[in-house]
Amino acid sequence: MEKLNGKLYINRLCAATEPKLRFNGTTREEFDKWRENTLAEIKKILKFDKLILAPFKCEKQQSANKLKSPNGCVYKRELWYVDTLEGLSVPVFVMIPENGNQKPALALHCHGADGKNGLVGIVHNDITDNEKKFTFSYAFDMLEKGYTVFCPDILGSGARKPLTLEKPQKSDCSAINNALMSLGYNLLGVTMCELKRVVDFIAEFQNVNMDELVCVGFSSGGLNALWLAALDERIKTVYVSGYFHSLKKTALHSNFCGCNFVPDMWASLDMDTPAMLVAPRKLYIETGRDDNLNGIDGLENVYKLVDMVRKVYINIFECANFKFEVCEGKHKWYGVFMDEFYSK
Ligand SMILES: [Zn+2]
Numbered sequence: 001m002e003k004l005n006g007k008l009y010i011n012r013l014c015a016a017t018e019p020k021l022r023f024n025g026t027t028r029e030e031f032d033k034w035r036e037n038t039l040a041e042i043k044k045i046l047k048f049d050k051l052i053l054a055p056f057k058c059e060k061q062q063s064a065n066k067l068k069s070p071n072g073c074v075y076k077r078e079l080w081y082v083d084t085l086e087g088l089s090v091p092v093f094v095m096i097p098e099n100g101n102q103k104p105a106l107a108l109h110c111h112g113a114d115g116k117n118g119l120v121g122i123v124h125n126d127i128t129d130n131e132k133k134f135t136f137s138y139a140f141d142m143l144e145k146g147y148t149v150f151c152p153d154i155l156g157s158g159a160r161k162p163l164t165l166e167k168p169q170k171s172d173c174s175a176i177n178n179a180l181m182s183l184g185y186n187l188l189g190v191t192m193c194e195l196k197r198v199v200d201f202i203a204e205f206q207n208v209n210m211d212e213l214v215c216v217g218f219s220s221g222g223l224n225a226l227w228l229a230a231l232d233e234r235i236k237t238v239y240v241s242g243y244f245h246s247l248k249k250t251a252l253h254s255n256f257c258g259c260n261f262v263p264d265m266w267a268s269l270d271m272d273t274p275a276m277l278v279a280p281r282k283l284y285i286e287t288g289r290d291d292n293l294n295g296i297d298g299l300e301n302v303y304k305l306v307d308m309v310r311k312v313y314i315n316i317f318e319c320a321n322f323k324f325e326v327c328e329g330k331h332k333w334y335g336v337f338m339d340e341f342y343s344k
Helices: 006-016 028-045 129-135 138-144 173-182 187-204 220-231 272-278 299-316
Strands: 058-068 074-083 089-097 104-108 148-152 214-218 237-241 282-288 322-327
Touching: 028 220, 028 272, 028 299, 074 187, 089 138, 089 187, 104 138, 104 187, 104 220, 138 148, 138 214, 148 187, 173 187, 187 220, 214 220, 220 237, 220 272, 272 282, 272 299, 282 299, 299 322
Parallel strands: 104 148, 104 214, 214 237, 237 282, 282 322
Antiparallel strands: 058 074, 074 089, 089 148
């Protein structure tokens, strides 16, 4: 028998694994039934039943007035701590524009941004202007559109990074996820529970209109934004940049960080599933034509998923709330849909 090396063996397993939760129906009735069952299965995969929420508690630690964004928007910035799971608390920067429109935006950081710090412009000296502009400028972009912007640290990043072996702006997802998986949990499940609690915090925040809640993220921020919108209907619009592709097509090729891996996930679904669970709410996805994170097949696999999601929006919901754009370039924040978020 032919002996396979690790990569060929994984590729063969990937090819032989069809996601068992994939939606194959054509009617609204079938979709609603699928959604109910799929959400229940995903919550099992994410171990929601074992994760115990802490009582709701939030506390303001700092406030800074009259700051200016890169394009001159005057705002104040507050630092809050929000209790999430038992024993965990999330630090959240809240940027409130002086002449805001009461719309809230949850901006989720990518890796390399030093968690929430990069999004609010507190950056390490070795971060280049290009990195600032092209990978984590979206919190300011939303602020300048009049949004009150909430920027939490994801577990393993920013102030919540337990290891110091790598640069401080990098994330410790792999170390944390390995430990969590060995204990029967996973990082995505913990992160989703924490972010749902952050949405509770936004709902309690003064002068915000929850009917307008947007969640935006680039790269791993896009991963978390997509999943949060799939699991929490209070997210009315989700903007995913630089993170939409077939999970299996990245195997041993790209997306090596632990935040991408959940036991049983690839056997159950691909990325079309969380995207379909957002329907019929607004879903914007942008990617770079040369984004290496799209995996071994590049855009070919992305288009297949996009077509499946588009069919759900158009055929089942008869709405144009799903938009997808391929931008010319590599892995970066493009912001092609920012004009959709005009100030009122
Ligand atoms: Zn990660």
